Amino acid sequence: xxxxxxxxxxxxxxxxxxxxxxxxxxxxxxxxxxxxxxxxxxxxxxxxxxxxxxxxxxxxxxxxxxxxxxxxxxxxxxxxxxxxxxxxxxxxxxxxxxxxxxxxxxxxxxxxxxxxxxxxxxxxxxxxxxxxxxxxxxxxxxxxxxxxxxxxxxxxxxxxxxxxxxxxxxxxxxxxxxxxxxxxxxxxxxxxxxxxxxxxxxxxxxxxxxxxxxxxxxxxxxxxxxxxxxxxxxxxxxxxxxxxxxxxxxxxxxxxxxxxxxxxxxxxxxxxxxxxxxxxxxxxxxxxxxxxxxxxxxxxxxxxxxxxxxxxxxxxxxxxxxxxxxxxxxxxxxxxxxxxxxxxxxxxxxxxxxxxxxxxxxxxxxxxxxxx
Amino acid sequence: xxxxxxxxxxxxxxxxxxxxxxxxxxxxxxxxxxxxxxxxxxxxxxxxxxxxxxxxxxxxxxxxxxxxxxxxxxxxxxxxxxxxxxxxxxxxxxxxxxxxxxxxxxxxxxxxxxxxxxxxxxxxxxxxxxxxxxxxxxxxxxxxxxxxxxxxxxxxxxxxxxxxxxxxxxxxxxxxxxxxxxxxxxxxxxxxxxxxxxxxxxxxxxxxxxxxxxxxxxxxxxxxxxxxxxxxxxxxxxxxxxxxxxxxxxxxxxxxxxxxxxxxxxxxxxxxxxxxxxxxxxxxxxxxxxxxxxxxxxxxxxxxxxxxxxxxxxxxxxxxxxxxxxxxxxxxxxxxxxxxxxxxxxxxxxxxxxxxxxxxxxxxxxxxxxxxxxxxxxxxxxxxxxxxxxxxxxxxxxxxxxxxxxxxxxxxxxxxxxxxxxxxxxxxxxxxxxxxxxxxxxxxxxxxxxxxxxxxxxxxxxxxxxxxxxxxxxxxxxxxxxxxxxxxxxxxxxxxxxxxxxxxxxxxxxxxxxxxxxxxxxxxxxxxxxxxxxx
Numbered sequence: 001x002x003x004x005x006x007x008x009x010x011x012x013x014x015x016x017x018x019x020x021x022x023x024x025x026x027x028x029x030x031x032x033x034x035x036x037x038x039x040x041x042x043x044x045x046x047x048x049x050x051x052x053x054x055x056x057x058x059x060x061x062x063x064x065x066x067x068x069x070x071x072x073x074x075x076x077x078x079x080x081x082x083x084x085x086x087x088x089x090x091x092x093x094x095x096x097x098x099x100x101x102x103x104x105x106x107x108x109x110x111x112x113x114x115x116x117x118x119x120x121x122x123x124x125x126x127x128x129x130x131x132x133x134x135x136x137x138x139x140x141x142x143x144x145x146x147x148x149x150x151x152x153x154x155x156x157x158x159x160x161x162x163x164x165x166x167x168x169x170x171x172x173x174x175x176x177x178x179x180x181x182x183x184x185x186x187x188x189x190x191x192x193x194x195x196x197x198x199x200x201x202x203x204x205x206x207x208x209x210x211x212x213x214x215x216x217x218x219x220x221x222x223x224x225x226x227x228x229x230x231x232x233x234x235x236x237x238x239x240x241x242x243x244x245x246x247x248x249x250x251x252x253x254x255x256x257x258x259x260x261x262x263x264x265x266x267x268x269x270x271x272x273x274x275x276x277x278x279x280x281x282x283x284x285x286x287x288x289x290x291x292x293x294x295x296x297x298x299x300x301x302x303x304x305x306x307x308x309x310x311x312x313x314x315x316x317x318x319x320x321x322x323x324x325x326x327x328x329x330x331x332x333x334x335x336x337x338x339x340x341x342x343x344x345x346x347x348x349x350x351x352x353x354x355x356x357x358x359x360x361x362x363x364x365x366x367x368x369x370x371x372x
Numbered sequence: 373x374x375x376x377x378x379x380x381x382x383x384x385x386x387x388x389x390x391x392x393x394x395x396x397x398x399x400x401x402x403x404x405x406x407x408x409x410x411x412x413x414x415x416x417x418x419x420x421x422x423x424x425x426x427x428x429x430x431x432x433x434x435x436x437x438x439x440x441x442x443x444x445x446x447x448x449x450x451x452x453x454x455x456x457x458x459x460x461x462x463x464x465x466x467x468x469x470x471x472x473x474x475x476x477x478x479x480x481x482x483x484x485x486x487x488x489x490x491x492x493x494x495x496x497x498x499x500x501x502x503x504x505x506x507x508x509x510x511x512x513x514x515x516x517x518x519x520x521x522x523x524x525x526x527x528x529x530x531x532x533x534x535x536x537x538x539x540x541x542x543x544x545x546x547x548x549x550x551x552x553x554x555x556x557x558x559x560x561x562x563x564x565x566x567x568x569x570x571x572x573x574x575x576x577x578x579x580x581x582x583x584x585x586x587x588x589x590x591x592x593x594x595x596x597x598x599x600x601x602x603x604x605x606x607x608x609x610x611x612x613x614x615x616x617x618x619x620x621x622x623x624x625x626x627x628x629x630x631x632x633x634x635x636x637x638x639x640x641x642x643x644x645x646x647x648x649x650x651x652x653x654x655x656x657x658x659x660x661x662x663x664x665x666x667x668x669x670x671x672x673x674x675x676x677x678x679x680x681x682x683x684x685x686x687x688x689x690x691x692x693x694x695x696x697x698x699x700x701x702x703x704x705x706x707x708x709x710x711x712x713x714x715x716x717x718x719x720x721x722x723x724x725x726x727x728x729x730x731x732x733x734x735x736x737x738x739x740x741x742x743x744x745x746x747x748x749x750x751x752x753x754x755x756x757x758x759x760x761x762x763x764x765x766x767x768x769x770x771x772x773x774x775x776x777x778x779x780x781x782x783x784x785x786x787x788x789x790x791x792x793x794x795x796x797x798x799x800x801x802x803x804x805x806x807x808x809x810x811x812x813x814x815x816x817x818x819x820x821x822x823x824x825x826x827x828x829x830x831x832x833x834x835x836x837x838x839x840x841x842x843x844x845x846x847x848x849x850x851x852x853x854x855x856x857x858x859x860x861x862x863x864x865x866x867x868x869x870x871x872x873x874x875x876x877x878x879x880x881x882x883x884x885x886x887x888x889x890x891x892x893x894x895x896x897x898x899x900x901x902x903x904x905x906x907x
Binding site: 165166167169171285287288289290291292293294296298299330332333336337340 | 437
């Protein structure tokens with residue numbers, strides 16, 4: 001224990017998060033603990049979403065801040081496999097079905113849908129009568145582009161907290177999509193194209209699926225989005241017809257078109273081709289006016305692939321966990337709120353200090369900045 | 373209320389002024405005069421005189437949304453705006469009734485002030501329970517007196533003009549002064565007719581470009597006039613037919629804001645228009661611009677504020693003399709006439725000739741520029757003596773030559789989240805200079821980085837926090853920034869013993885380690901040279 005502490009202290013030389021009284025280190029004999037490489041199961045000798053190369057990595061989902069390049073083997077959900085192969089080209093990947101139990105050194109591992117994006121998984125780890133669930137990123141709202149979230153009973157629940165403040169509360173999706181469609185229509189009437197910025201993996205496809213029956217014109221995509229649309233369609237997800245914007249000949253009239261592009265395309269010269277246009281950003285962060293205005297877009301639509309505050313609280317309740325470890329987001333407020341509800345809750349470190357609006361709702365990998 | 377909230381959303385969701393104007397003119401085109409009157413009032417910065425203490429609002433919001441004080445606090449830090457925090461935290465409800473804005477304002481908003489606390493609370497809770505989404509946010513903005521939407525008076529005037537087909541100048545004139553938000557006065561505001569006396573009309577302002585060549589390239593120094601460039605409100609003072617009008621460069625009629633200038637203008641001959649700069653002025657030099665802002669903000673100019681922030685207009689140019697447009701005459705001619713005119717005016721006048729800089733050579737001009745800071749000027753204006761008074765911004769005749777700000781390389785030591793547009797991100801930084809082995813904080817600055825740099829900095833701050841004190845984080849002293857500031861003076865209130873004016877970030881010195889940042893000695897040296905100049 002002492003040695004581990006020393007090692008970790010040396011690695012996190014800054015010591016900044018050690019001094020944070022709410023950030024406690026997991027005890028060494030816990031089934032999972034944080035290490036410099038990520039969340040580690042010593043009994044089973046594997047990591048969950050490691051942020052540095054390891055021998056055995058189990059991946060909750062294919063977003064860049066969870067699936068990092070360089071590990072020897074990866075385990076992911078079968079639903080996630082296609083996208084993960086696109087993301088980690090050439091990696092050694094083993095896919096597992098939902099609820100299929102497998103083992104590592106006698107530790108039982110099972111993947112359950114997390115409802116965040118296509119194939120996103122919660123990872124249940126059981127050993128010697130104790131069960132842990134690592135949520136990864138998740139949402140409990142229905143989403144036609146992925147298998148819905150499953151509440152899994154456990155003793156210890158490791159939860160994300162990206163939107164862990166009560167100001168984050170999502171409206172009904174049907175209303176949000178109707179708002180997007182209305183914006184699209186008014187742009188068409190004003191002779192403009194509609195450009196919507198959304199994370200290329202997951203959010204973009206969810207918006208396409210959500211607008212399928214509300215379409216006011218044709219859908220066009222940025223290259224980063226189009227590549228992933230292909231994977232989604234291959235996985236059997238029903239998306240509307242999309243056209244890769246760069247394949248459209250010059251001189252095209254973009255009036256009434258809806259273009260989906262990753263956030264990195266905002267403000268870039270890539271947008272010039274569309275002529276007069278209105279821009280929008282789709283993200284849970286858009287709930288706050290300051291975040292909307294900072295993005296310098298015309299509209300902000302609150303579409304999130306994470307749980308909002310009420311859903312976070314009820315999802316935690318549904319696990320029946322007596323201990324909750326909070327990571328990735330507004331850790332401290334969530335921990336305190338859970339403690340007020342009588343739960344044993346602690347914050348644990350994550351490489352990505354999500355608290356507040358950095359580049360995440362989900363990290364944007366470099367490949368999305370490529371023109372196309 | 374719904375319609376007004378929609379107007380707010382429309383204005384708020386675009387940065388294009390044309391769209392803002394369109395949204396407003398659509399609103400005014402079909403709004404009930406009673407509602408429209410209030411809309412005009414709020415959009416031009418009107419607010420209820422008596423507001424509910426925000427502490428009470430926060431308490432009621434916590435009760436209503438069943439949230440503990442610390443969580444309310446955390447939420448407020450993330451949002452950065454109290455009215456919005458409350459709107460986001462209150463339980464969702466679908467707004468059912470749609471009472472007109474006029475009713476909301478007269479029966480609720482204005483009824484609140486001075487009512488017993490129980491009544492206030494009931495009104496506020498009723499509003500929260502019956503208003504949804506944006507309406508609730510707008511209501512909160514109205515009761516907290518913080519309703520600002522980013523439309524200037526001139527955009528509002530343009531929209532009213534478009535909706536009513538009454539010329540902008542007429543609207544602007546009718547709206548000036550103590551305009552009251554009643555259906556009758558709104559009716560008069562947009563009524564047909566053009567009764568504005570031409571006597572109030574200003575000329576378009578002539579503006580200068582920043583100097584982009586060497587001084588010598590401008591030709592012989594004898595062909596030029598150099599003046600101090602003041603940092604106040606560029607204005608036109610109009611005296612016609614026994615009345616006085618003061619217009620700001622933003623085309624706002626600001627006569628009522630400056631009664632002492634109106635009094636002084638009575639000494640001017642009829643048919644005079646002067647271009648000048650309104651400055652907070654005491655003992656022959658300007659007070660900081662922030663003082664002037666205290667006067668711009670208020671409609672009610674009290675004796676107290678007049679005494680605290682006395683103003684003068686420093687006259688640059690003469691545009692009209694004896695009812696005649698003299699803008700085509702050369703500057704040398706206009707300047708001579710202006711001097712004559714002001715000489716014969718009252719001796720104690722608050723209208724004074726802005727001095728020219730005597731110079732026999734370009735190097736005299738350079739030296740003069742170095743004195744500008746001491747005089748409280750922000751640089752020099754260079755004007756060709758034969759130049760007419762043009763229209764708009766033109767190259768050639770007039771140039772502005774602003775001072776370079778002071779600058780030092782300083783180390784970031786604290787960071788805290790910004791407000792409004794920048795809530796959630798750490799954007800307000802405290803900077804220190806080296807003092808031996810320690811660091812002495814001396815300035816706070818928040819502007820100057822690009823949005824991308826702010827995000828990068830924010831991520832760095834989160835990873836390199838040493839300690840948290842509420843929203844403030846101390847960070848590892850590693851990031852060096854070049855800070856610019858306009859002035860420096862000794863201060864007993866600051867630990868460093870030095871106070872700087874208008875500090876801002878010039879650039880992020882990623883190339884410099886903290887060990888090479890500037891020292892307290894270098895700041896003191898700047899201080900000595902600044903004080904040496906003024907003695």
